[in-house]
Amino acid sequence: MKRWTPGVAALMLSLLCGQVVHAGLRSLRRAAHSGIPNAELKLGELYQYGVGRPDHLIHALAWYERAAPKSARAAELARQTAALLTPRERQRAAAWAKGRLGPP
Numbered sequence: 001m002k003r004w005t006p007g008v009a010a011l012m013l014s015l016l017c018g019q020v021v022h023a024g025l026r027s028l029r030r031a032a033h034s035g036i037p038n039a040e041l042k043l044g045e046l047y048q049y050g051v052g053r054p055d056h057l058i059h060a061l062a063w064y065e066r067a068a069p070k071s072a073r074a075a076e077l078a079r080q081t082a083a084l085l086t087p088r089e090r091q092r093a094a095a096w097a098k099g100r101l102g103p104p
Contacts, residue, residue: 040067041074048081057081058089062097
């Protein structure tokens with residue numbers, strides 16, 4: 001029986017974890033695009049804090065605003081995030097949401 005070295009085992013584990021995380025993000029995106037408020041909120045948080053990709057407050061704001069009518073927490077996060085952005089960046093968030101997310 002062939003034994004794996006610790007380096008090979010670590011590599012295999014990291015690849016497996018990466019696949020699990022990718023599948024989880026894909027499911028979260030699907031749920032958010034379906035209009036599930038908690039998924040919209042969580043996706044906004046992932047964008048804000050850069051989990052899985054660089055942080056992007058414009059995309060975070062778009063998701064928070066989409067969830068805001070259905071979630072008091074999302075509404076508060078939308079207000080806080082909007083305060084961090086310039087008017088031009090807020091316009092970009094609205095344009096991105098309109099083009100990518102469609103109506104809430």
